[in-house]
Amino acid sequence: MKKIMKHILALAIVFATLSSNATEAVTFTNKEDGKTLLMFENVSQGDQLLVKDAFGIILYKESIEKSGQYNKSFDLTSLPDGNYIFELDKKHQIRTYPFKVDLSVVTFNKAKLTVINKPVVSAKYNMVYVTSNNQNPTDYKIEIFYNTNGSYFEKIHTETVKDAINFGKKFKLLEDKKEDYKVVITYEGRTFTSIVNF
Structure with missing residues (x-):
């Protein structure tokens, strides 16, 4: 609790x-x-x-x-x-x-x-947290990529949050994969990219 x-x-x-x-x-x-x-x-x-x-x-x-x-x-x-x-x-x-x-x-x-409020992306241990808060309902597309070799990112997850004004989501990542991850969030015709690592 x-x-x-x-x-x-x-x-x-x-x-x-x-x-x-x-x-x-x-x-x-x-x-x-x-x-x-x-x-x-x-x-x-x-x-x-x-x-x-x-x-x-x-x-x-x-x-x-x-x-x-x-x-x-x-x-x-x-x-x-x-x-x-x-x-x-x-x-x-x-x-x-x-x-x-x-x-x-x-x-x-x-x-x-x-x-347009930008999304907030944070990471702790093997968890990634995504939060957003805006004035109007909108669809959020969330994509997570894993850095496989230092220069190439492979998509490992994608989902859409429909008609949300504000939301918070958490994603559990593989514990044995400690490299960089890229989180791409698209809404209101704009794309926001964050790099997180552990």
């Missing part, structure tokens, strides 16, 4: 950490010179900021160099008319902020902000 309570407490801490990041403040300001000032209140060094078009093509990419507040001006008026997103790829989640360019006028739709 104590072990079950420890796992439930660990999951609660993970989910509380993820949900606490969901209210992060962002400001978009269209300036008189036509540029847009983008300001985040709380970023971390190593976060990735991207601008993508409606087809998911990356038009701009920047690695955040300093933790804390981030602000930068962008000239978005030179983009062709269409729909775009700013994407902030953080350690535990991906946040997308849609905007539209129409006749050199830039309009942000804050109501359509989306947040």
